[in-house]
Each structure stands twice: as structure tokens, then as C-alpha cells.
Amino acid sequence: MLLAVPVATPLAQQQNDSAVESKSQAAEKARQAVKGRVLRVVQTRNTYRVKVLKKSGRVVSVDVDKRSGQVKAGQPQDDKG
DSSP: OOOOOOOOSOHHHHHOTTOOOSHHHHHHHHHHHHTEEEEEEEEOSSEEEEEEEETTSOEEEEEEETTTOOEEEEEEOOOOO
16 A cells, blocks of 8 residues: 655744744844844844834844744943934
């Protein structure tokens, strides 16, 4: 007896559903975590660095890990100018 097993999605996607694959996904994760307006997204080797303007007027830098999708809040940015 033969059994057919459908293969709908690549194995990599099944194992890593929380991976962040684009700047827009990173921006959305950061926006939800910090509750602010995304100003800029910069891609690095392992993360996306997202600058977010909070309602308080503070700008914070947030790192979003590409593999895990984990959001790590950074330090507030100082306005030097």
C-alpha cells in the first residue's frame, strides 16, 4: 500500500514560522512592540534595526532578529542637534 504525503510548504518554513523575511515584517513587529511610528529600518547581517518614534516624542532603536523574530528594545536615541 502506498501513502501519499502532501508537501505544501518547505521544511524550513515549517521549522521557523517566526522568521522575519522583510523590512516591512520587521517594521510591523517593532511597531507593535514599542507602540509607535516607524521612522527607519536598516538591515544588518542578523537583524533589522528599526527606529521608532514613541507617543512621548522619544525615538528608540529596536533590533528584530531575522531568524527568531525576537524584538529587543534598544536605548533611546539622544537628539544631538
